[in-house]
Amino acid sequence: MTETFSTLVKELQAIVGEKNATDDRAICTSYSRDQHWHFVPAKNPACVVRPGTKEEVRSVLMLANTHKIPVIPYSTGINVRGLTIPVHDGSILLDLSRMNRIVEINPEMKTATVEPGVTFGMLLEQTRKHKLRPAFPDAPLTVSVLVNYYLRGIYQTSATDGHDHTISYEMILPNGETLKTGSRALSEMPYFRYGVGPDFAGMFGAHPGTCGVVTELTAKLYRLYDNRKEYFIGFDDVGTPTEFIYNLMHDELAASIRLVDNQSWLEGIFGTFDYAYDKLPKFVVCVLVEGVDGIFDAKDKLVRKYMHESGGQILELPAEFAQTFEDESLGGAEKSCMVFGLPGKGNYHCIGLYGPLTQAAKYYEVHEKTALEVGIPKDHIHFYIDPIYSFHGQLCYFELDVFYDGSDSGFGEKLRNYNEKQFHRLLELGIYGWFRPYAGIIEPTAERIGYLAEVWKKFLRVLDPNEIMNRGKLF
């Protein structure tokens, strides 16, 4: 560590308190790698700073901006895409997990306002008292609500919730200014997304990084219903169930709809009990119906009708499984997202993308083809589809998964080959967009988006002219 840097650590300690800033090598190492390390190699930040208030965040940013020191905001660090792993030497890792206040739950407005360190688990614990819940990603419920919404996650656990859950936020910029979005900019009421001027709250959706630090975000909450019912229907291919899925989506019948291959995800849950899940049909559509009394009954009746017409095999799965599916779809993922434990494997690689349901069979086909080409064994190849309301453009989230043993460096090589081919093939095939562009995926994509890429880069520079903020390996 250079003399200048240790002076800087002292200045940072003066802002956040001695025990909340350190350049200790071991402490920094603990932030050096995530499960995406086959693609983003380990790198230490030069120091870690743990601010406790907005004002501390502001002071740290202004100091870093003055010295042109890279800053990596980190809320819970669970993004699994290497997004908080430093790119540059001498970076400050800004660990925001101490800022974990739920600022407000407003049952009348159906909103919650949170700080970066608030996780989905923490938030649901409070909102359920009002029979409300946040929209859940299928990510561990230990991840930050604020970051997930800010970067626009994917919310396949409940299709009904749709896509965008951010209403407004405030962001501290490197120059110390505060940017407030939506109605927040005009009043004390942060409850409307489209305030004055452009829709800033959407600017960082589908973005892997940032130009400032979001310190507070107001999000939508959704109703929790008492009536719920689950169904599981088996199919032998991806194409056949698409009509069934279409019907459910078109008539807005089910809260949760998910087509999975029987090894992925299902096994993540099933792995904890004794059941011959490998004997299930190759694909299973999981459906969860919910609603208030009369509406629930009507929806349920129609779902059953479509289910019987679907040509699928109606499966009787253990009650314990159905309970986990219900808990985790509408209450945050814990077991179901932890598919890593599939026997003999342990790690997870995915390409997440948005596209129309009409392309489902093609996406699966190209996934399997490319994986086999690069030498990935068949039983490591997994897939799922989550349709998203209100289904304009037949919008679905597709996940092309590979479960593998992360300690096998040869497999890492296969995955890099897979990505190289697959990104291009999918772009050729036609997709709506990536779940979140990240290192490796953005390069072939940026080539195709014309002048948008230029404007995007310029926009980032306006907010962050010294380029100190973590762009998430973008540009």
Added chain:
Amino acid sequence: MEQEREEEILSAIHHCVKCKLCSIASFHPNAKWLPLCPSGQYYGYQAFYAPGKMEIFRAILEGEITEPSKGLLNSVYACTVCGACYEKCKQITNVELGAPELFEEMRHELASRGWSLDVHKSIAELIKETKNAYGEKYEYKVETTDQNADVIYYIGCTARYRVPEIADAMLEIFDKLGLKYQVMGEEWCCGSVLFRTGQVEAAKELVAHNVEEIRNSGAKTVVFTCPGCMKTFEKDYPDMGVELVHSTQFLTRLGNINLKKEDLKAAYHDPCHLGRDLGIYEEPRVVLSEVADIKTMKREKEQAWCCGSGGGVKSAFDDFALWSATERLKEAKEAGADALVSACPFCKRNLKEAAENEELEVYDVVELVNRCLEG
């Protein structure tokens, strides 16, 4: 470290996806956010949670960390090696990371490089000199009642020198029930603190001595009130052809011993070594239910919150140990208990110290049994 073992460890570390689900107790079905990792919760930096610690171990093995910085020693040793992270991880991921074993191995690796805390080194010195972990020069007075008894009671340093009421209670139980027992002529520290802090070499002499004493005693059963000692015998000692049983197992096996139940609401605190390490959850509850009404705490059994004293934490990071104990006391009070009952002298000592200004009583289960047993 041998290459093969190093590869095994690195492979386990690579399987950690850094999801941090090991930092909370199972969320469903009650939708309660309950922290599980005392060290991460108290210190906050990623280094103090299981995934961060694993990353540090990786960097040590791969030669990236070559100096014992303060943060390194703190993050490695301010972990109670309670194993809560591992229990949670294996429930959800099925990935056998074996975190506590990994963390002990990590300490061993550090100690072999001389990277130990001074306070732990001085405990090793004390043990070398006095054969007990507290450096006490006097003897806890106790006599064998029958040289040929099948049962030998291994008392342990903490019950002999810091919480003698536990040893007293156990001995009185033997006497009241008219059971013959042996104690070791010269009981040496079991070596637990040395194993747990990575100073494995220093423990060899203790193991050899205790093994010989037990073999010579001819006893068939060793009874422990200290789960830390029992775990050490089970895991780090050679097989002596004797049965190792915890006091609560011993008591349940006796069947009905006419205990007079008290009007006491008691929460049971699972000691990490007894529960997560030895898998003994039921017997202490069976025994306790005969002497008190059990009030269930939110975090229990595999997902019990650690009292905060294990893994050499009490001696090196007392503030942290007491904070962790205070969190447990709060939980017991929330459960509506008047007393917090454990089955481990080390837990009792730390919990009792934290409860100094609290209304809550702290006991070891054998103390209550003794109180409820007619003489």
